[in-house]
Amino acid sequence: MTIRTEVCVVGGGPGGRALALALVRLGRRVVLLEQRAGGGRAFRGESVSPDGVRLLAGLDVLERVRGHTHEVHRLEIADGGSRVLDVRFESFPYAYRLPVELAQPVLLSALTRAADERGGCTVLEPASAIGLLVDAGAVRGVRAKTADGTEEIRADVTVGADGRYSSVRRLAGLDHSAERTPLERDVIWLKLPFPAAWDRRAYRVRISAGRHGLFLPSTDGTLRVGLNIPKGGLRELRSGDIGQLHARLAELAPELEREAAEAILGWSDTHLLDIFTTDVRRWSAPGVVLIGDAAHTLSPILGQGVNHALADAVALAPLLAGALEAPRSGRQAALGAAVAAFQQDREPAVRRSRGLQLRQERMFSLAAAPAAALRRTVYRVLNASPALQRRVLAPAYFPGQRPGPAATPARTEQRT
Template identity: 70%
Template sequence: MRSEQPGEDRCEPTAPSGSGTADLDTDVCVVGGGPGGRALALALTRLGCDVVLLEKRDPARGTGPAFRGESVSPDGVRLLAGLGVWERVREAAHRVDRLEIEDAGRRVLDVRFADFPYRYRHPVELAQPTLLAALAELTGGQPGSCTVLEPATVVGLLVEGPAVTGVRASTPTGTVRVRAALTVGADGRYSAVRRLSGLAERARQLPLERDVVWMKLPFPADWDRRAYRVRIAGSSHGLFLPSTDGTVRVGLNIPKGGLRALRAGGLDQLHARLGQLAAQAAESARTGLRSWSDTALLDIFTTDVPRWSAPGVVLIGDAAHTLSPVLGQGVNHALADAVELAPLVAEALGRDRRVRGRALTGALQVFQRRREPHVRRSRALQLRQERMFTLTAPAATALRRTLYRTLDASPALRRRVLAPAYFPGRRPDAARDEADCPSEVTPV
């Protein structure tokens, strides 16, 4: 692998010195320092590749929204273990034992994760800053080097002939050009790399019928801290997730574009909406939610990008396939993309210079072929689930309850329905020695 900046700090945030234009040269330029970008940087440096990672957020201004990406599915835990990250974050993670769905005030489904025959079988809650910091720290000690530029916002792509050869980024001290054999768009649901590379042209954004208002509330005293709760009442539903900071993270579904109407009714209306789903959460909101600035809106859509790559450039994570928050799938797919892509890229970059470009293009196509079926299955499951949540007619909601109860009564059926989300592509594993995280919520 090329290393043209010997002695450069490894995975330390760097701001380009002086003003004007600076140039860097590397194997892989990763745009975006979310779970996908950071995991890819780690996986590549473990294989000896040199990476430059650009992140537009300013680390001096905090690590980003407190609401996002805290639920990590069992498969995400397995992937983190494979990257050597799980041991580092285990103590800070909060294991979840159950998924409980209540519809019209009655429990209709109670999934116990211990019943699944896999080594890593529990989802966990893990604050995203903790995860990102662990990924960054581990990247520092690998055979390949990683230079992190932050804040650095990618504003253009470098192009030679048909191929992308790097990026142009704006930083507080001037413009940086990063030249690379491969540029990776790990820059999330509104990806600039997707747009700038033309890969967005045939992409389809499918708005779902709901948006989600997120908030964190004091944890209701009589609730099990190890359960995910889904509460449904008619066509309203909410997610109630235990958070590592001891609060309950609530995702309240509202009609698409309905925030203005909700806000017009004041916080009392928000409390009333919560009260229809969970009286305890409404009580917590009355004491713990002081203003609308304690909430965040997530515009729910999925993005279907037919082609994830072009010569010299590839998309991963939300940039390639934005999903909905149902069943906490986004972080897992971003990690899975990184783990799948890294060895393919490292192998192609190790080829003779004359065939490297073609090898890389082939590797990117193999990557999409391997990953896309898993994303499609998750998306289909999420869309089915979303449709179930939005049913309104009494006969349809009665049928929904019957379906959940049928699932509840059959462990085999439960396994079949939930496995694509929580254990994609895995065979039952006799080894049940999962290194579980501590038994109480650990503030981080």
């Protein structure tokens, strides 16, 4: 069976579904492939930056999810048992100031419903791209494995929104331009009951010498914990019993010792995330373009993955829509110019976020006493200067915003 469309989007995560919605809002026809029925994934980012909130508002999706979000007001870093940084997001001079936590299934469902209401988007799920259709040196769509067998989706342009291990990137030969950089650590993710004494409106980072952990509120009322371990260090950690993990957590957050002992009974209660960044030099080839983690894998620091995927989608959609208006004889050239403009537009923002993340990674890993003391001094200087906070954090949290009055009073409160 052959399906003909204008845009084939491979990958039904936030970036892929946001792109499909943005395109149908512009009157274009889309086929979206999602490999997992229901979009199930082992690890999902839930943190949406203030700029991500702005983008959802622009897609008319924010109102759909308001009752399922949880606002975050502060970013707190404690080092060696003492608080060294306390950032108040409300103090930043932008329209959208507060990050939110938003369960990814809720976000994906809202994006899908919004696209369905517009019409023009066909979702094949479960479906995976097993090959690209190539004609005269350009990609003309994908060969997909679906529940009903193999189908061909013929499209003017194919978008790889299929994540950090992108099949589209590999099939299009763009892996050759990708530089993967493993970081010095991996992260063990787990969930704990939220401690009664903690502020649910705060992101927390705890540092002890060269170890650190992320502590994030979840919309389901639990606490998400990302505990760093040396790269490849899971085998050594698991050589003992689960008590070794409890002890590692207690070193950073002793007040969570009881919760950890009661909630984490075995390694099956945890999930390992391999941490690396991928810098893809070329985000496109004739007839195909990459977005999100497929084009630029980032680390979990500052929760940038979902937000850059949304920004990619919003930036790419009007460029593709405009190119698809070109006469058939000049359409491939117009699409080539559009995807080149897309990378030129988005690459600087991604580079800034990656640079900030890598600097934070290096700061967190300082273990020697003099270096750790210097790190604490740096954070205290940052804490004392709102202007410096804006300069350092604005590229991560507010890259698409200019200073201005706050948007309408925030109502992004989680239902209880």
